[in-house]
Amino acid sequence: MLFLLTTLLQLTHVAQAHVVITYPAWRGNNLVTNTTFPFGMQWMYPCGGISPTTNRTYWPLSGGAVALQPGWFQGHETALIYINLGIGENPENYSFPLTKFYINGPTNNPYPGTVCIPKLDVPRTVWSTQIKSGDRASVQLVEAARHGAGQFSCSDIIFTDDPALVPDVNQTNCFNSTDIKVSSVYLPGTPPNESCSSTPSAGEPGRGNLFAGVASPAATETNTVTGDGEGTRVPVVLLKIALMVAGGRYIGGF
Structure with missing residues (x-):
């Protein structure tokens, strides 16, 4: 009963947000x-106007999971x-x-669903x-919406x-909803399968399927980024233009 009440309170707390990070x-x-x-507040760089919290999650030195809900x-x-x-x-x-990466949800209205990268x-x-072990850090999520705004x-x-x-990262906190399509993002003039990878394939450092091994309620190919460039690929230059038009700050490393 206490767990259910806590969950309901948490859902009430996040119900007004554009994008919710569910893990970490x-x-x-x-x-x-x-x-x-x-x-x-979520429009403010770098973290939507909220200061660091004491509720930090332990994360492996080499990297860990991130899960988000983009359709609130x-x-x-x-x-x-x-x-x-x-x-x-x-x-x-x-x-x-x-x-x-680029997401395509089921509707332009609010919708449920989770996207998770296991590593x-x-x-x-x-x-x-x-x-080193014990060092503090923060993971930042930036969502550039279709109208050009950036949420942090x-x-x-x-x-x-x-x-x-x-x-523990498992099917309860790390899964991909089948009605949210995820596609790779690439720079014009570069192979698309090199720009959106995380977990390397054997013999190919730095390449592979970003969402490899993620469980989903009814697994389909529409909710995974594929290492061979399948699906829609969106030039990342659109993000830079969108944020410049919106008067936002472009970040992303290129």
Whole structure:
């Protein structure tokens, strides 16, 4: 009963947000609309106007899972998603891009559904030289919506080399809904299958299926990024143009 009540309270808390990070634990509902934030907090770089939390999730040094729900608000049938890493107690910038992808939801109205990446690799040059077990960092999620706006949310983490400290990632907190299509994003002039990969395939460092091994209620090919470039591929230059038009700040590492 207590678990059910807690879950209902959590759902009530996030019901007004554009995009919700469900794993690792996010900083909180940041679409507060008032005279100070007339368009909502989630529009503010770098983390939607919310300070770091003490509720940090242990994350493996080499990278971990990220799950999100993109359809809590109207206007998110299509969107570009960036996931970046910032190092430190309260990072001022998130200069280590982890991945990028394009989503296509079932409707432009609010819709349920989850997208999960079971393993986002931290660049080897970062985890081998710049971080150690016990260091604090934050994962930043940027959603660029079809109208050109960028929403920002963050989850705070602690890097660890002890697998026992990392919360279990399973079908209850990491799955892909079959009605949300996910496609790779590429730079014009570059092979699309090199720009949206995380978990490497055997013998191919840095390449592979981003969502490999993710469980879904009824698995289909429409909710996975494929390493061979199948499905819709969206030039990432559109994200830069969209944020410039909206007066936002372009981040993403190119």
